[in-house]
Amino acid sequence: MTEGAVVPEELGSADSYEDWLRERLPVRGLRGKAAAVLEVLLSQPRRASFGSAQELAQLAGVNVATVTRTAQALGFAGWPALQQELRARYLSSLSAGQVAAEHRGTGSPSSRSLRRDLDSLAVLNRRLDESVLLTIAEAMAAARHTVIVADGSYAAVGLALAHNARLAGYPVRAVTAGDAELANAMAAIGEGDVLIAISFWRLYQSTVLAANEARSRGVRVFALTDAASPALASAAEQVVIVPAEGEAFFPSLTAGIAVAQALVTQLAAVDPARTGASIEAAEAMWAKFGLLHRRPTAGDPS
Structure with missing residues (x-):
């Protein structure tokens, strides 16, 4: 079996990026400005996965506080926690080559890798229950x-x-x-x-x-x-x-x-x-x- 094998259909329902996000919606859904944030999350997953809360707010035509409240309505402590899972799900939809392309950057690859691991450990330390x-x-x-x-x-x-x-x-x-x-x-x-x-x-x-x-x-x-x-x-x-x-x-x-x-x-x-x-x-x-x-x-x- 190769790494990243596909989950069988009967166990993989509601497992796409969009289906997962819609499953998080409150019973009455989202309205007004929060609905605009949701639309950006659904229509621009890459920008939502890699952008800041301020960038997302600009795309949705709202303020940063609305982005935070939308994340909380979806069951997260705030935008950083929501973005972490959005990004993981977005990357899981890509091939290995596409993931590598997303991570191309300047400077030493080894240094970038170490910095990313340090960032991940910091996130883990803040959020682990x-x-x-x-x-x-x-x-x-x-x-x-x-x-x-x-x-x-x-x-x-x-x-x-x-x-x-x-x-x-x-x-x-x-x-x-x-x-x-x-x-x-x-x-x-x-x-x-x-x-x-x-x-x-x-x-x-x-x-x-x-x-x-x-x-x-x-x-x-x-x-x-x-x-x-x-x-x-x-x-x-x-x-x-x-x-x-x-x-x-x-x-x-x-x-x-x-x-x-x-x-x-x-x-x-x-x-x-x-x-x-x-x-x-x-x-x-x-x-x-x-x-x-x-x-x-x-x-x-x-």
Whole structure:
């Protein structure tokens, strides 16, 4: 399967940029100046995705305050939060080559990439709801097993999370090797288990299918993504929105790794005695197998 596989039609309804935006409308819709803002969002997705609130206001013939109120009417804290998801959804509608074209700029590509990652981490730090991470960590701690579904380059986030969660003393497995392994994992999953779906940019079909199958089996499902598809969001108890825009034609995993690290740190704090015992057992086994080039010194290092 190639990165960004298309979600099957039966799970991808209301998943286009326009359908998603219209699904966010309040019951009575938007009127007057707010409706003018909505029209710009629908008719000029690129400019809405990359422009400032002031630019959007000028296009709609309104003031910036109206842009903010429109974003709030659509269920967001304000324009920056709405634009983050608009942009992720707009980019997910493009091919890899088109995404790369959107990110052409002046200066060093590597410097631009680093700056974008720093910006994404700042956004994540401002908007991440820590109570959601606590909910996921407590669910993992109470679960019989936790299965992390992460394919393609996103597997890096899943593998890091699973590795450190096991070190913390919990039965966590990352499924990253393809559809056969995932199908076998889903056949064994059931009530008392947790599934964490990790996917950015254009979602993997198999990830969405796994999340929905797990939910139908009574599994607690959580998702880490940059713009949740309705098919994925409806299966998940909680969705953690993670900035994932890169500077080239592939998504950045920096913020995703940061969330995985924050989550496993929270998990380790759920039962410190269990985690401490697990780490001590691992240290003993590392020493027995001679794994480490530098070994800890016995006694007080001071």
